Amino acid sequence: MLFSKIKKIALKYIIYIVFIVLVLIMAFISPVFLTTANIVNVLLQISVIGTVAIGMTYVIIGQNIDVSVGSIVAVSSICGVYAHCNFNVHPIIAILIIICVAVLFELINGLSVAYLNMPSFVVTLATMQIARGISYSISGGRSVYGMPNEIYYIGNSSVGRVPLPIIIFIVCAIIGYIILSHTVFGKKIYATGGNREAAKISGINVKKNIVSTFVLNGIFIGLASVVLTARMNSFYPSMGTGYEFDAIASVVIGGASLLGGIGLIQGTILGVFILGVINNSMNLLGVGSFLQLVFKGLIIFVAVMIDALRTRSKTF
Amino acid sequence: MSSNVIIELKNIHKSFGGVKALKGVDFTLKQKEIHAIVGENGAGKSTLMNIIGGNLQPDIGDIFLMGKLITLSSSLDAMNNGITFIHQELSLFLNMDIITNIFIDDLAGRKNFSLINKKTYRKKALDILKKIKLDIDIDTELSSLGMGQRQMIEISRVLTRETKILVLDEPTSSLTGNEIKVLFRLIRDLSKKGVSIIYISHKLEEVFKIAQKITVLKDGCLVGTYSADSLNHNKLIELMIGHKILKRFPTKKHTIREKPILEVFDFCLKNKFSDINITVKRGEVLGITGLLGAGKTELGRTIFGLDKRNRGDLIINGKKIKYFSPHNLIKFGMGFVTENRVEEGLVNNADVKSNMILASLDNYRKWKIFFNQRKQENKVRYMTKKMNIVIDNIDQPVNSLSGGNQQKIVLSKWILNDPDIIILDEPTHGIDVGAKYEIYKLIDDIANRGSAIIFISSEIPEILGVCDRVLIMYEGKILKEIKTSNTNQQELMLMIQGQTI
Numbered sequence: 115m116l117f118s119k120i121k122k123i124a125l126k127y128i129i130y131i132v133f134i135v136l137v138l139i140m141a142f143i144s145p146v147f148l149t150t151a152n153i154v155n156v157l158l159q160i161s162v163i164g165t166v167a168i169g170m171t172y173v174i175i176g177q178n179i180d181v182s183v184g185s186i187v188a189v190s191s192i193c194g195v196y197a198h199c200n201f202n203v204h205p206i207i208a209i210l211i212i213i214c215v216a217v218l219f220e221l222i223n224g225l226s227v228a229y230l231n232m233p234s235f236v237v238t239l240a241t242m243q244i245a246r247g248i249s250y251s252i253s254g255g256r257s258v259y260g261m262p263n264e265i266y267y268i269g270n271s272s273v274g275r276v277p278l279p280i281i282i283f284i285v286c287a288i289i290g291y292i293i294l295s296h297t298v299f300g301k302k303i304y305a306t307g308g309n310r311e312a313a314k315i316s317g318i319n320v321k322k323n324i325v326s327t328f329v330l331n332g333i334f335i336g337l338a339s340v341v342l343t344a345r346m347n348s349f350y351p352s353m354g355t356g357y358e359f360d361a362i363a364s365v366v367i368g369g370a371s372l373l374g375g376i377g378l379i380q381g382t383i384l385g386v387f388i389l390g391v392i393n394n395s396m397n398l399l400g401v402g403s404f405l406q407l408v409f410k411g412l413i414i415f416v417a418v419m420i421d422a423l424r425t426r427s428k429t430f
Numbered sequence: 431m432s433s434n435v436i437i438e439l440k441n442i443h444k445s446f447g448g449v450k451a452l453k454g455v456d457f458t459l460k461q462k463e464i465h466a467i468v469g470e471n472g473a474g475k476s477t478l479m480n481i482i483g484g485n486l487q488p489d490i491g492d493i494f495l496m497g498k499l500i501t502l503s504s505s506l507d508a509m510n511n512g513i514t515f516i517h518q519e520l521s522l523f524l525n526m527d528i529i530t531n532i533f534i535d536d537l538a539g540r541k542n543f544s545l546i547n548k549k550t551y552r553k554k555a556l557d558i559l560k561k562i563k564l565d566i567d568i569d570t571e572l573s574s575l576g577m578g579q580r581q582m583i584e585i586s587r588v589l590t591r592e593t594k595i596l597v598l599d600e601p602t603s604s605l606t607g608n609e610i611k612v613l614f615r616l617i618r619d620l621s622k623k624g625v626s627i628i629y630i631s632h633k634l635e636e637v638f639k640i641a642q643k644i645t646v647l648k649d650g651c652l653v654g655t656y657s658a659d660s661l662n663h664n665k666l667i668e669l670m671i672g673h674k675i676l677k678r679f680p681t682k683k684h685t686i687r688e689k690p691i692l693e694v695f696d697f698c699l700k701n702k703f704s705d706i707n708i709t710v711k712r713g714e715v716l717g718i719t720g721l722l723g724a725g726k727t728e729l730g731r732t733i734f735g736l737d738k739r740n741r742g743d744l745i746i747n748g749k750k751i752k753y754f755s756p757h758n759l760i761k762f763g764m765g766f767v768t769e770n771r772v773e774e775g776l777v778n779n780a781d782v783k784s785n786m787i788l789a790s791l792d793n794y795r796k797w798k799i800f801f802n803q804r805k806q807e808n809k810v811r812y813m814t815k816k817m818n819i820v821i822d823n824i825d826q827p828v829n830s831l832s833g834g835n836q837q838k839i840v841l842s843k844w845i846l847n848d849p850d851i852i853i854l855d856e857p858t859h860g861i862d863v864g865a866k867y868e869i870y871k872l873i874d875d876i877a878n879r880g881s882a883i884i885f886i887s888s889e890i891p892e893i894l895g896v897c898d899r900v901l902i903m904y905e906g907k908i909l910k911e912i913k914t915s916n917t918n919q920q921e922l923m924l925m926i927q928g929q930t931i
Contacts, residue, residue: 132835167541172676190484195728237468286914292800296800296801296803297800298791298792298794298795298799298801299799300801301784301791301801304777304784305777305780305788305791306780308777308778309773309776309777309778309780311773312773312774312775312776312777313738313777313788314754315736315756315766315768316789316843317756317757317759317760317789318757318789319757319762327538362520365530375777375780376779415482
C-alpha cells in the first residue's frame with residue numbers, strides 16, 4: 115500500500131528528482147559545473163533546441179510527430195541569409211523570411227496530415243529530406259557568411275549578464291506555456307490529441323487544430339533558426355542536424371505521451387534542461403563524442419520506459 | 431457436497447488499493463446450469479467473474495473445481511481447466527478471416543512450422559456457422575462484419591474447444607432480436623451437452639428468459655442465489671438496489687409546443703437509409719427504434735453531420751442548413767450523445783472538468799483568447815451537483831468512473847451548451863437501473879425546458895416509457911410513425927422485424 119503510493123509519487127515527480135540528483139552529483143564532482151560561465155554556457159546551448167522543443171510539444175500532444183524540424187531550421191536559415199546576401203534585403207525582412215519559410219513548411223506538413231490523412235511520421239520524413247535538399251541546393255553545400263550586424267547582435271549581445279538568446283528562449287517558453295495551459299485553443303489541442311472522435315463530436319474543428327499545432331511549431335522553429343543564424347553569424351550546411359531527436363527526446367522526457375493528449379511546456383523545458391545538463395556533464399567529464407551518442411540514446415530509452423511504467427500504473 | 435457441483439467459490443475477498451470489491455462472497459455453479467449474475471455497476475460482478483476466469487486472484491478464499499481445491503493463476507490456467515470467458519470487449523482479429531478467427535486457439539497451440547490442413551478447418555467452420563445461423567462466406571475478413579456478427583463469431587469459438595464452464599459477459603449488448611434468439615438457442619444446446627453457463631447481463635428481461643438460477647450481488651456482498659421462477663422483474667430490481675423502486679420510468683412532465691424546431695427532408699445516405707422525413711417540435715421526445723443495421727445510428731450521425739449525406743435538406747428553427755459538420759450544427763443548437771461513450775463520447779485520460787466543458791469551450795473565454803478556469807470550475811461543480819454525479823473531485827480522470835456517471839458527464843457536456851435539439855443514441859447502454867431512471871428524468875427535464883430530443887434506442891420498453899412518438903426503422907426506411915400512447919410492446923416488437931400492423 116505505502117510502497118505503491120511512494121512508487122506512484124516517485125513516478126510522477128521522477129524527472130524533477132532526476133534533474134536535482136544530476137545537478138547535485140555534477141556540483142560535487144566537477145568544480146567548474148556551478149560556475150556562472152558554465153551555467154550561461156549550458157543555457158546558451160539549450161536556448162535554440164529548447165525553442166524547437168516547445169513547438170514540438172504541441173505537435174506531440176495533438177497525437178502527431180515531426181521529424182523535419184532540424185531540416186526546416188536549416189532551410190529557413192539559408193533562405194533568409196541568401197535573400198540578404200544576394201538581394202540585400204533589410205535585416206528585418208530577412209528575419210521575417212526565415213520565420214515565414216519555417217511556417218510554410220510546417221503548414222504543408224499540417225495540411226497533409228489533417229486534410230489528406232497522411233501519417234505525420236511519413237509526411238515529415240519526406241519534408242525532412244526535401245528541406246535538407248533545398249538548403250544544400252541553395253547554398254551549394256557550403257557555409258554562407260555576410261549577415262549584417264543587427265542580426266549578429268541578436269545572437270551575441272547581452273542584457274546585463276544574460277545573453278539575448280537565453281532571454282528569447284525564456285520569452286518563448288512563457289508564451290508557449292500560456293498558449294497551451296491558459297487558452298481555449300490549448301484545451302482544444304488536448305481534446306484533439308486525447309480523443310479525436312470525441313473532440314469532433316463535441317464540435318471542435320479537429321483538422322484546423324491539427325494544422326494549427328504544426329503552424330505554431332513552425333513559428334517556434336523559425337525563431338530558433340533566427341537565433342541560431344545570428345549566433346553563428348552564418349548559414350552552415352549541418353545546421354539543425356539531429357534537432358528532431360533532441361526535441362522529441364525533451365518532450366518525452368518531460369512526460370508527454372506519444373499517444374497524444376498528455377504533456378506540458380513546463381515538462382518539456384525540464385526535459386531540455388536535463389538533456390542540456392547531461393550533454394554538458396559529459397563534456398566536462400571528458401566523455402568522447404561517440405560514447406555521448408550511446409548515453410543520449412539510453413536516456414531516451416529510459417524516458418520511454420518510465421512513460422510506459424507510468425501508464426501501466428494508471429491502468430492497474 | 432453434491433456430486434454435480436462443478437465449481438464452488440468460498441468466502442472470496444478481493445481489494446483494489448483501498449477499495450474492497452468483494453467481501454466474502456460464496457458462489458456455487460452446478461453442471462448444466464444456466465446461472466445469471468446480476469447487480470448494479472460496482473457490485474462486484476466483473477471482479478468475481480475475473481477470478482473465475484483466472485484474470486484476478488482472490489486475496490482470501492478458496493476455489494473448488496469438481497470438489498478439488500485449485501488456484502487459477504492466469505486466464506490460460508482457467509482455459510486449461512475448461513473455463514472459457516467471453517468478454518464484453520471482443521478479442522477478435524479484424525485483419526484476419528472468419529475461419530482463422532474461429533480456430534485461433536487451435537492454431538496458437540500448434541507448432542510453428544506444422545502445416546495447416548485447411549480442408550478440415552473449412553468443414554468444421556462451415557458446421558459452426560450453420561449452428562449459429564450465420565450465412566456468410568468463411569473467408570470474409572472480420573473487419574467487414576457488423577458488431578453483432580462479430581459477437582457471434584466470438585461466441586462460436588467456444589464450440590472449438592473443450593469447455594466445462596462458459597462465462598458470458600454482456601453477450602447481447604450489440605446483438606439484434608434475431609441474433610439473441612440464435613444465441614439463446616446455442617446457450618441452451620451447450621447446457622444440454624453438459625456445459626455450465628454463467629451469464630452476466632444488465633438486461634433483466636433476458637436474464638429471466640435464459641437463466642435457471644440468479645445470483646444477486648450488491649456492494650461486493652452476496653445478496654443471495656435464487657431460482658429464476660421465484661422472482662419477478664420488480665422483485666429482482668429491489669434485491670439489486672436494496673430498496674423498493676416505485677417505477678422504472680418517471681412521469682412525463684414535458685409538453686409538446688406548436689413550433690417545429692427540426693425538419694428533415696428526403697434524407698439519404700447510400701446503402702444505409704433513404705427517403706427519411708422527420709419533423710420534431712419543441713418540447714417533444716421523438717423515439718427512433720429498429721433492429722441493429724436498420725440505419726438508426728447512421729441517421730443520427732448524419733443529421734449531426736458526422737457522416738456525409740448523399741441527399742436531403744435540414745431545417746433548424748426555420749433556417750436551412752448549408753454546411754453539414756458537427757462544428758456548424760452545434761452552432762445551430764444541436765447536440766449529439768454517441769452510442770459509443772468510451773471511444774467517441776469522452777476524452778478518457780482527461781479529467782471530469784475538461785470533459786464536461788468540451789462542447790461549450792468557447793463560452794469560457796476571457797479577453798477573447800484566455801481560458802477562464804474559475805468559471806469552468808464553478809460551472810462543473812454546479813453541474814456535478816445538479817446531475818447527481820458521484821465523483822471524488824473534478825480532477826478525477828473519467829475512465830475511473832462507472833458507466834452511469836460517465837454518461838451523465840456526456841449529457842452535462844451538452845446541457846452546458848444549452849442545446850435546442852439533442853440526439854441521444856442508446857444513452858442507457860451498459861448503465862445500471864438506478865442511473866437509467868435518472869437519465870430518463872433528465873431527458874424529461876430537457877424537453878420540459880423546450881428543447882427537442884431524438885431518442886434512438888433498440889430497447890422497446892424505454893422507447894415506450896420515455897418518448898411521445900416513435901419512428902420504426904426497417905432496412906433504412908421509416909416503416910411507421912406512431913404515438914407511443916397508441917401502441918404497446920408486442921406491436922413494436924413485430925414492427926421492428928418489418929411487419930406492418
